[in-house]
Amino acid sequence: MNTDPVLADRRIAALAALAIGLQVIEAAIPSPVPGIKPGLANVITLVTLVTLGWRAALAVTLLRVVGASLLLGTLLSPGFWLSLTGALAALAVLAPLLRLHPRHLSALGLAVPAAIAHTLGQFLLAWAVIIPHPQLPLLLPPLLLAGLITGVVTGILTASVLADPRIQRHVRDPSTTQSG
Amino acid sequence: MIRGLRWGDAVVVALATALVTSSFALGYAPGGDSTHLVITQAGVDPRHYPLTENRAIRVEGPAGVTEIEIQPGRARCLRSPGNQGICEAAGWLERPGDMAVSLPNRLTLQVRGARSDFDSMHY
Numbered sequence: 001m002n003t004d005p006v007l008a009d010r011r012i013a014a015l016a017a018l019a020i021g022l023q024v025i026e027a028a029i030p031s032p033v034p035g036i037k038p039g040l041a042n043v044i045t046l047v048t049l050v051t052l053g054w055r056a057a058l059a060v061t062l063l064r065v066v067g068a069s070l071l072l073g074t075l076l077s078p079g080f081w082l083s084l085t086g087a088l089a090a091l092a093v094l095a096p097l098l099r100l101h102p103r104h105l106s107a108l109g110l111a112v113p114a115a116i117a118h119t120l121g122q123f124l125l126a127w128a129v130i131i132p133h134p135q136l137p138l139l140l141p142p143l144l145l146a147g148l149i150t151g152v153v154t155g156i157l158t159a160s161v162l163a164d165p166r167i168q169r170h171v172r173d174p175s176t177t178q179s180g
Numbered sequence: 181m182i183r184g185l186r187w188g189d190a191v192v193v194a195l196a197t198a199l200v201t202s203s204f205a206l207g208y209a210p211g212g213d214s215t216h217l218v219i220t221q222a223g224v225d226p227r228h229y230p231l232t233e234n235r236a237i238r239v240e241g242p243a244g245v246t247e248i249e250i251q252p253g254r255a256r257c258l259r260s261p262g263n264q265g266i267c268e269a270a271g272w273l274e275r276p277g278d279m280a281v282s283l284p285n286r287l288t289l290q291v292r293g294a295r296s297d298f299d300s301m302h303y
Contacts, residue, residue, distance in 0.1 A: 104188035112196050138301065141203040148196050159184065 012048075012056050016063035019044035023068040035122075035139070036146040039115060039154055041068070042090065046110055046158040050102075051170040054095045061087045078130050082122045089121025090114040102171075107162055108155030115151030119143050214276050214291035217255040219248070222286035231255060231291065241285025248289060255291055257282065 019041040031037050041064055049057035065084050069075040074083075093113050101110060123143060127136050161167055219239060220226045229237065235250040236258075244261035254274045260267035260282040267289075270280035276293030 100188055102184065102186070104186050105192065106184045106186050106189050109186060109189035109192040112192050116196055116199065135298070138207050138298065141200065141207045144200045144203050148200050151196070152193070163184070 008052070008056070011052060012059050012063070015044055015048050015052075015056075016060045016067060019060060019064035020067040020071065023064060024071050027068075027072055033142070033146075035143060037150075039118065039150050040157070042111065042114060042118070042154050043158045043161060045087070045090070046094075046107055046114070046154070047161055047167065049094055049098060049110070050107070050158075050162060050172065051167065053172070054091065054098060057094070058091055061091060082125060082130075085125040086118035086122040090118040093117035106155075107158035108152065111155030111158055112148065112151035115147040115154065116144060119147035210275070212276065212293050212295060213253055214255075214274060214278070214293045216292055217248070217250060217273070218290050218292055220288045220290070229255075239285065239287060241282070241287055243282075243284035246282050246285050246287060255289065256280070257289055261285060 022044065023041040026037055026040055029037070044064070045057055045061050048060045065080070065087050066075070069077075069080045069083065074080045091114075093116075094110060097105060097110055097113060101107075123136075123140055127133075162171060214231055216231055217229045218226050219229070219237070221239065221241065229235065229250060231250060231253050233250075233252060237248040237250065239246045239248065241261070246260040246267065247258040249256050249258045254272045256272045257267040257270060257280040262282055262284045267280050267282040267285075270278070270289075273280060273289060273291040276291060276295060277299070278291050280289040281287075
């Protein structure tokens with residue numbers, strides 16, 4: 001692994017730019033149900049996590065959340081805090097799971113818990129702070145179902161990104177290179 | 181398809197599916213049985229009747245008499261002066277929150293339980 005700090009910064013910047021782009025594009029897609037969206041930027045988070053480690057993933061995530069909110073004009077709005085909470089909750093779950101990758105878990109096994117944690121983290125913030133309504137948990141089951149589906153989709157996308165030979169050689173654990 | 185799937189993926193997806201399924205089961209479980217009938221009439225305090233035994237209730241209103249039948253766990257509007265039969269058409273009120281209305285007699289009948297079911301969700 002290259003330890004050149006300038007190169008590492010450039011990689012983080014490039015990945016953050018990709019994630020911001022994905023999030024802005026996604027924001028333009030109308031969602032049938034408020035609160036449900038594919039979360040394609042999480043593909044970048046997962047790729048960063050697997051190739052550069054969780055510190056880089058945290059940096060990319062924070063840059064993505066702040067950068068995308070600047071472009072979308074939602075900085076410090078409720079949507080921004082929800083986005084930040086969800087992203088951090090997902091990372092908090094991913095950090096311990098990363099040790100199981102790739103021996104016991106593939107990208108799919110990382111993406112699904114990340115999506116569920118993202119949903120749960122957002123929901124808890126929404127319920128505790130933004131809309132403290134006693135009936136709000138009734139919204140949780142469909143949101144969790146959406147999290148499961150989008151987690152599987154982003155997991156498959158991440159697996160196919162990681163399978164690309166140009167990405168593959170950056171993946172940290174050498175055991176994946178045998179199958180690649 | 182995706183290569184490199186691991187056994188842990190199956191465990192994770194199974195756990196996540198179980199979480200989603202149980203959240204639906206917990207969140208959307210039926211609200212239980214109805215325990216009492218609430219009769220609300222214009223100008224009168226709401227009256228509560230337990231749904232424990234068979235009982236007939238007559239309520240006087242501006243248009244005549246509404247006859248209400250109570251059986252264990254349910255209640256219905258048996259006869260009401262409205263000429264469209266809307267109150268009677270509501271049928272047996274069983275699920276918590278079920279309601280019958282007689283506009284001519286300015287009254288509503290609603291059965292309630294420990295927890296109400298919801299009709300719809302919007303935000």
